[in-house]
Amino acid sequence: MTPSLGHSAARGAMMTLGAQAAKMVLQLLSVVILSRLLTPHDYGLIAIVLVIIGIGEIFRDFGLTSASVQAPELSDGQRDNLFWINVAIGVILAVLMFCSAWPVHLLMHEPDLIGIVQVLSVVLLINGVTTQYRAQLMRALRFHAMAVIDIVAAVLALGSAIVSALAGAGYWALVIQQIVNSLTLLVGAALAGRWLPRWYSRRHPVGHFMRFGWNMVASSLASYAGNQVDTVLVGARFGTTALGLYNRAYQLISSSFNQIRSPLSSVAIPVMSRVQADLRRFDSFVISGQLALGFGLGIPLALVAGLADPVVRIALGDQWLAATPLLRFFCGSSMMTSLAFVGYWVYVSRGLAHQLFRYSMVALVIRVACVVAGSFLGMTGVAAGVLAGPLLTWTLSWIWLSRITPIPVRALWLGGARVLILTCTITAVSWATSHRLDANPWLLLLAGSATGLVAGCLFLVLPVYRRDARSLVGFLRLMVTRQKAGPGPTEPRPTATSGAEDHDRR
Template sequence: MSEAATRPRADALGRSAARGGAVTLAGQGIRALVQVASIVVLARLVGPADYGYVAMVGAIVGAATILQDFGLSRAAVQAPVVTVGQRDNLFWLNLGCGALAAVAVLAAAPMVAALYDAPVLADITRWLAVTFLLGGLAAQFRASLMRDLRFTAITVIDVAAPTLGLLVAVWVALADGSYRALVAQQVVAAVVVCAGSVLVARWLPGPPRRREPVRSFVSYGAHQLGAQLLTYVSMNADAVVVGARFGAAPAGLYDRAFRMMMLPVRQLQFPVTRVAMPVLSRLQDDVANFGRFVVRGQAILLNLLAPVMLLGAATAGPVVEIALGAGWLELAPLFAVLAVGGVFQAASFTSGWVFMATGTMRSQFRFALWSRPLVVAAVVAGSLWGVVGVAAAYGIASALLWPVSLWWAGRAARLSWRPWLVGGCRTILAHGVAAGAAAAVARGLDPAGPWLTLGAALAAAVLVLAAEALVWPAFRRDLGDVARTRTLLRRR
């Protein structure tokens, strides 16, 4: 094997990326189906309190997922050249970070149980510690697969892991019906990702090499780590507060509502970001085209996500009853509130694109340094009004920080942020009006059953959107951009 791992030839890079994009999107679709199946099936086998136990632990120890990687895998993927010696050193660094994260979680098990006054959480915490060691072990193998553009192998692993995890979870739930099914799901998925990555990467690490510098990788990872940790804390503060103040069952309801809300966000965020980032990176020296692409990218992202999120909020009752069963209807108000807030959270993704594409990570960290604690404070204050108050506070904080994030990113990249904000407000308003019509229809047809209610509400929303497109030229252009996404990207 050569000493330097170089990029593929330029004439093959485009074809490899195109094939990889198609494979990635197909895999993302399968993963979405598996996640939906996981939500629908396990909700009928495991109770809210058991979901709450796992969510309470995950909200705290999940930060170790960021520590186990330390941003080193992303640094390895984006580096122009990674020598064999650097790759080996990064492997041992990642393994060390994963081991430290696992030991820290093991040591924290009694404290997690004491925080929530639930002894059962210590056992859950100890089992989940295994996943951090496995994550550190697999990090550089996965980075190697991404550098080599082996998207098919990555996709197969990423589909196999949640699928096998779900199958084992269902088997354990049928036999036990407790939180052990959810813990087994996470452990099995981590084992499959680790084993699959090691087996298909086709290399084995050598001993650490002092003469192979990795300082630039560590520096890149450190900047990523700070912003990611602050974001993680703010995004999981609501789960910690709900579990600590209201107990396992409300925490389980909140966890299911939050995961249902995030399902479409996560499925669209990854492929859209993966397409947008290389285009923005090439346009960063062309400020005018860069700004236009950011505005258009936000319009495409929001016109795909906003209708799903806002219609989900408008028809929360029928959606929850169909997806989880009548026994979970209590979480419908939570889901509705979280879904509205999730629209503004998704709208903030484009500011992250700008930070990453222009290399202004330090500016992103400074923004996170003051904005993320405000989200935590809002969530704590919202808990005075119960679990729904926590959800509302999270959504309000996300809505207020969205325009600020646009202004901050625009200033860092020397972009005009006003067209960005105006375009986002237009999209949210248009789909909000359609969702309002759907909510009115759903309220009138509620006794008719969830399927009829949902169908009639969706039909009303489509009619309103069609009318808006006819009378609102700017919104019609936004919808046209969504329809022409592939052509627009090729033109860029």
């Protein structure tokens, strides 16, 4: 008897979340330790180079990971051809990035950037070789293997960076961290994949994969440009030291929580692709996904927003206190992004890459306008613009998507509203607690967290929140229990208030 797809999704989510929880701990250790060994200038230099790598990563993948995972059928020959295409793209991009070192130096007036850009260009080549190995692990739902690989890579990368920083390597410690991480991911994926690609053959056409991938590239570029406009703006207007401060706050929140949202796509997209023809089952995954992201990420984000001052003191040190207001804005931005992230899964799982690109361009214009307008108020204004963007586009995203494909619009709006009401309450209560007490940062963190969580638990007196809680608990049980043979597959069911069974489709 085939195992339940819902159980596979839940177990996969558990593996992925477990790995990402470990990576978030490592990320926090990286921030806490390396921020005390390196300077804001060091982080500012790496932040500039990572923008370049990020652009290269979009082209390096070329949307072929999503294309191969989403495809109903994929032959061995097509898989091999996609491997060589990703490798070729990685080689070209590595050369282009190496040559871009001098223009980047002239633009930013930082001679150290030349060596950093040239050395880190090898990351694009390494990741090009890794692409299809990772894609095939995702397609096979081998989430446990991917989780182990990710944790090992993060541990080795952080360890190498700490050792290098202690040895006085300065910003080169961050360069080494990036390279070790990419190499470990490649070795781990290749060993887990257990396949050697054959030579490229025209007998196995991949044109439709390339067309799908191109639309994904265009959408990703629009999204990435919107996500990086603040980094470029801060670096250009306020310098690398200010950028290092901004980047540390961003890494502490947005980057950390992105490490949960993005890898969860490796679970959600292949599962949703398999059930896309069954609207009832598909709706249940969409609704459960938003609730899981909203409550699962929203509650810790709400606590960090309310307790930003003690969090910065503990994680970064008193010399980074200027990052406190930035941290609060990034928490809000990450919250709104989490609520809308399920829409991305819908686009990809249903093969709506072209429509995703069109929406991404609209969202890009809104975000850039918000960030540029905020930049006239300094770095804090930029961070406020980062929050304003997803606040404006959250409602737009569901309206846009509902005109293209059937989705449970009413249920998603109501579910998101419930998440926002609860998380805003937690933020207000934890903030009020920390500002009424005069204690060391650790006591403020504990007291604020306790009162904030108690305030959140009080919402359980409302039936609608109890139903949400039961839905999430049921999903958690699927994660931690082994699948038993039965008469047929079962999926996570929407709550009575989710409206999945009787919602009005647009």
